[in-house]
Amino acid sequence: MVLDFDGVGEWGWHAYNPTPKALWGGLSISVVQTLSYDGRANLGSLLPCDIKTPPVDSLFNPSQIKKLATGNPWPSIIDVFSLWCGMLGTSFYMRGFREETFNYVSGSGWQLAGYDQFGNKRPMLAGGPGVFGAGATGVCDGVDTGGWLPTPETDVGNWEVWELFMPEMYMSRMLNLYSVGYGRYRSGVSMGSMDMLHRLTLGISSGAIGAAHDRIIPNIGLFGGYPGGKRNSFLVRYHNFQDIVNKRLPLVHEIGHPKEFLSYPYAEIMYFDYMPPCMEVFDKDVYVVDNSSAGGLGDPIERDPALQKTDLDNGLTNEEISRNMYCIAVHYDEKTREWKVDDEDTKKLRAAKRKQRLSRGVPVEQYWQKARQRILDKKLDPMLQEAYRSSMKLSEGFTRDYKDFWALPNDFAF
Numbered sequence: 001m002v003l004d005f006d007g008v009g010e011w012g013w014h015a016y017n018p019t020p021k022a023l024w025g026g027l028s029i030s031v032v033q034t035l036s037y038d039g040r041a042n043l044g045s046l047l048p049c050d051i052k053t054p055p056v057d058s059l060f061n062p063s064q065i066k067k068l069a070t071g072n073p074w075p076s077i078i079d080v081f082s083l084w085c086g087m088l089g090t091s092f093y094m095r096g097f098r099e100e101t102f103n104y105v106s107g108s109g110w111q112l113a114g115y116d117q118f119g120n121k122r123p124m125l126a127g128g129p130g131v132f133g134a135g136a137t138g139v140c141d142g143v144d145t146g147g148w149l150p151t152p153e154t155d156v157g158n159w160e161v162w163e164l165f166m167p168e169m170y171m172s173r174m175l176n177l178y179s180v181g182y183g184r185y186r187s188g189v190s191m192g193s194m195d196m197l198h199r200l201t202l203g204i205s206s207g208a209i210g211a212a213h214d215r216i217i218p219n220i221g222l223f224g225g226y227p228g229g230k231r232n233s234f235l236v237r238y239h240n241f242q243d244i245v246n247k248r249l250p251l252v253h254e255i256g257h258p259k260e261f262l263s264y265p266y267a268e269i270m271y272f273d274y275m276p277p278c279m280e281v282f283d284k285d286v287y288v289v290d291n292s293s294a295g296g297l298g299d300p301i302e303r304d305p306a307l308q309k310t311d312l313d314n315g316l317t318n319e320e321i322s323r324n325m326y327c328i329a330v331h332y333d334e335k336t337r338e339w340k341v342d343d344e345d346t347k348k349l350r351a352a353k354r355k356q357r358l359s360r361g362v363p364v365e366q367y368w369q370k371a372r373q374r375i376l377d378k379k380l381d382p383m384l385q386e387a388y389r390s391s392m393k394l395s396e397g398f399t400r401d402y403k404d405f406w407a408l409p410n411d412f413a414f
Contacts, residue, residue, distance in 0.1 A: 133188025183296020
C-alpha cells in the first residue's frame with residue numbers, strides 16, 4: 001500500500017510543516033487505531049506500507065527545516081490521515097468488508113507554550129479533543145463522541161484529569177445534534193468544546209489543532225451519505241473578567257443561537273476561518289469549538305425509522321432533522337412519553353423528496369461543462385486558487401491530471 005503525496009502544495013510561514021519522518025509517525029498512529037487495533041502493533045505493522053516522498057519544498061517536505069517551524073505537524077497530519085482513513089474505509093466496503101468501513105475528522109484543542117498554573121515553563125497540549133462523532137460504518141451508526149483518530153479512547157471522564165496539568169477550566173459540554181453526517185447510517189454525534197484558560201501566567205498559542213477545517217465541509221460522506229456539519233472556532237476575550245464576575249453578569253457557557261453568541265456584549269469574539277497564527281493568549285480567554293462529525297453512509301431517506309426513533313428517545317436528534325434530512329414523520333406522544341413514527345406520512349415525504357431530486361437533477365455532462373466554465377473563468381474562492389496554483393508549481397503530474405480531467409488548454413494557469 002503506497003501513499004503518494006505528489007500534488008501537495010508548498011510549505012508556509014507557520015508551525016505546521018511536517019517532515020517526511022513526521023508523515024511516518026502519522027501513518028503509524030493511523031494504522032494502530034484502525035488496521036492493527038488489537039494492541040500488538042509494532043514497527044512490523046508498517047511493513048505493508050510505503051510513502052512516496054513528497055516534492056521538495058512542499059508542505060510535507062520542507063528543505064530548510066532548521067529555519068522553518070516544523071515542531072507542530074499535527075494539524076496537517078491529522079487532517080490528512082483522517083481523510084485517508086475515509087478512503088481506506090471506502091476500499092474495504094467495495095471489497096465486501098462492511099464492518100471495517102470508517103472515516104474520521106480532525107480535532108481541536110489548546111496547544112500552548114509558556115508557564116502553567118504551577119509556574120512551570122513547558123509546552124502544553126489539551127488532550128480532551130476526543131469528542132467527535134466517528135464516521136458511519138457499513139452496518140451501523142458511528143460512535144458518538146469517540147471518533148478522534150489519534151486518541152479515540154478519550155472520553156468525558158478524562159476532563160477533570162486534564163484540568164490538573166493544563167491551566168484551563170472546562171466551561172460546558174453539550175451534544176451538538178446538527179454535527180451529524182446524515183445517511184442510511186449516520187455518523188456519531190459530536191460534543192462542542194468550551195475551555196477557559198485558568199491561572200495561566202504566560203502563554204503563546206501554537207494554533208488550535210485541526211482548525212483548518214473550519215467553515216470547510218470535507219467530502220467524507222460515503223455512498224450518498226452527507227458529510228458532518230460545518231465546524232466553527234472562536235476565541236472569546238473578556239473586556240474585564242473580574243468586573244463581570246463581581247456584577248454577576250453571565251459568562252460565556254454555551255453557544256446557543258449563533259447570532260446571539262456573536263453579539264455577546266462583554267467580550268471580544270474572534271471568529272477563525274483558517275488555521276489561527278501563533279498568538280499570545282491570556283488568562284480567562286475562552287476557546288470555543290462548535291465541533292463537527294465525520295460522514296454518514298448511504299442515502300439519508302433510506303434510514304430505518306426505528307433507528308431514528310431510538311435517537312429521538314435518547315435525545316440525539318430532533319423532529320426538524322427527522323423530517324428535513326431523513327424524511328421521517330414523527331410526533332411526541334405526551335401520554336406515553338415517547339416518540340412515534342407515522343409510517344404513511346413517511347412514505348409520502350420520501351416519495352416527494354425523490355420527485356424533487358429528479359426535478360432539479362442535471363446530466364453529468366451538463367454539470368461537468370458548467371464546472372469547467374467556472375474554472376476557465378477562475379470563479380473559485382481565492383484560497384482554492386492559491387491551493388491549486390501551489391500544487392501545480394510543484395507537481396507536473398498533478399498539473400497534467402488536473403488539466404486532462406477538465407480538458408483545459410496547455411497554457412491554463414491560476
